[in-house]
Amino acid sequence: MKIEILSDEYWWGGIVHEGVYMPIGRKDNFVFDFRDQGTPNQVSPIMLSSKGRYLWCDNPFCAVIKNGMIDTDEIVEQGEGYGTLKGAYLAAMKLHFPMDTDLVNPLFFTSPQYNTWIELMYDQTQEGILRYAGGIIENGLPAGILMIDEGWAEDYGRFSFRKGAFPDPKGMMDRLHELGFRVMLWITPYISPDSAVFRELDAKEYLLKDSRGETAVRRWWNGLSAVLDLTNPGCSGWFEEKLRDMMEIYGVDGFKFDGGDPNMFRNGDQTFQPSSAWEQTRTYGLFGKAFPLNEFRAGWKLGGQPLIMRLADKKHSWDKDGLNMLLPNSLVQGLAGYIYHCPDMIGGGEYLSFSENADSLDQELIVRYTQAAALCPMMQFSAAPWRVLDEENFRIVKQAVKLHVQMGEYIHSLAVRSAQSGEPILRLMEYEFPGQGMELVTDQFMLGDEILAAPVLEKGAVAREVKLPLGNWKDDRGELWQGGKTVSVKAPIDRLPWFTRMIN
Secondary structure (H helix, E strand, O other), X not given: OEEEOOOOOEEEEEEHHHHHHOOEEOOOOEEEEOOOXXXXXXXXXXXXXXXXXXXXXXXXXXXXXXXXXXXXXOOOEEEOOOOOHHHHHHHHHHHHOOOOOOOOOOHHHHOOEEEOHHHHOOOOOHHHHHHHHHHHHHOOOOOOEEXXXXXXXXXXXXXXXXXXXXXXXXXHXXXXXHXXXXXXXXXXXXXXXXXXXXXXXXXXXOEOEOOOOOEOEEEEOOEEEEEEOOOOHHHHHHHHHHHHHHHHHHOXXXXXXXXXXXXXXXXXXXXXXXXXXXXXXXXXXXXXXXXXXXXXXXXXXXXXXXXXXXXXXXXXOOOOOXXXXXXXXXXXXXXXXXXXXXXXXXXXXXXXXXXXXXXXOOHHHXXXXXXXXXXXXXXXXXXXXXXXXXXXXXXXXXXXXXXXXXXXXXXXXXXXXXXXXXXXXXXXXXXXXXXXXXXXXXXXXXXXOOEEXXXXXXXXXXXXXXXXXOOEEEEOOOOEEEXXXXXXXXXXXXXXXXXXXXXX
16 A cells, blocks of 8 residues: 655654664655564564654555655555644554553662673683672672573573582672672573483473474574474473472573564464564564563563663664664664663673774773763663773763763663653654654653753764754753754763753
8 A cells, every 4th residue: 555755754664673774854765674584683564753643553564655655565554634743643552452551570670780791701700790789889880680681591591590600609699699790591482402401392292393293493693493382282381380399499580582683583484373574573572571671672562661671782882773773763662662771781782893902902892882872761781891991981971871860760660650641751853852853863862751862973073963853951961951952062082962851
């Protein structure tokens, strides 16, 4: 079906990883391919317009934008007459991904998160984890959620810590709790083939089968694995029991649910309950709801769910694959209903990029990345900032962390409100201020309806332009500004420009 793009109309689509290319206007050529199973982040089959229109399809579809027209390969639902981007979002949300009112743990918003990935990578050990956690406290950063990343187990599907590397995992957990951390453990729905667990689950028919009825062994970034068939209640019960045992035996508080990407599934797979590739990704997300401390990177039609959704790993760079992808993609997360969202690890979590630059890490980039994340709903460290930064830059990073903590109660209050209203916590300027020429502004954002953040995203910049909406604004230094115009703001390396909306 064909839909004409109106004059001065702009569109966003629910493909988070492509947020950096949005919005798309009448003169642009673009393809929103919701069928692409290679996308590394969350997807919702929705398109939203600055003129108060939306498109929705329960199934994956493709929308080609060319010559001022949107051409879809499926019959899609059209919502019309909602006036603004906000109006279109709220109408679509209420119909297609209404909010689950279960609340997310406040600690996600009030304290930083720390992930052991960049520091330890595949060599996760008790000694290394305790050293990392101790360094956080000793260097004056607040405790928060600590995520133990991949490499803690011998095999995928084994639910015990590697012997030798973890001589006393329960003691390690107790110590982390004493330091003030809540601890999450990396996990996937994958099972190492030719293992005892594989044989057990294969006999129970708990593993995904391909179109021929053979147990599927699929390639992912760590090699070849079988996949749990979580449409099978027996399988999901087995998986939940194993995770609950980890909580009971070791004191684990929650889980980082990695993997589950749609490219691990096929539409012809034989599952206990008939399920498309995309629906299997959704099933994995819904499984994680049972654990209040959760984090996901992949998702399909999971808008409105009480799930923490992190951006895909970013490169240690300033360009659109690194820092400059952070805000546009985060803002699209909100429009797709993934309102509890976390930026990628500060400085970039794509470990190959980080390793390649290990001898020449860009300290300015890490500082600006921290500032960009400071007024997001969540912020997450992995590379130890006290190790990779000099004293002055580390001081600036701690300053940004302090701001996030000071804003924590406000951010959490927004999350509580969002659980009722469905509104994003992080908002596009166009969402909050329609009709003021904000459609193309993606390098500044609103935190709720009161705080405007304008982080520096350009290397070497010591000032930036900020498009202030109508009204009166007070900046982070107490200076008053009249809105309705673009202003130039000084932004040396130790400043994150942000503004408070003054309500008369």
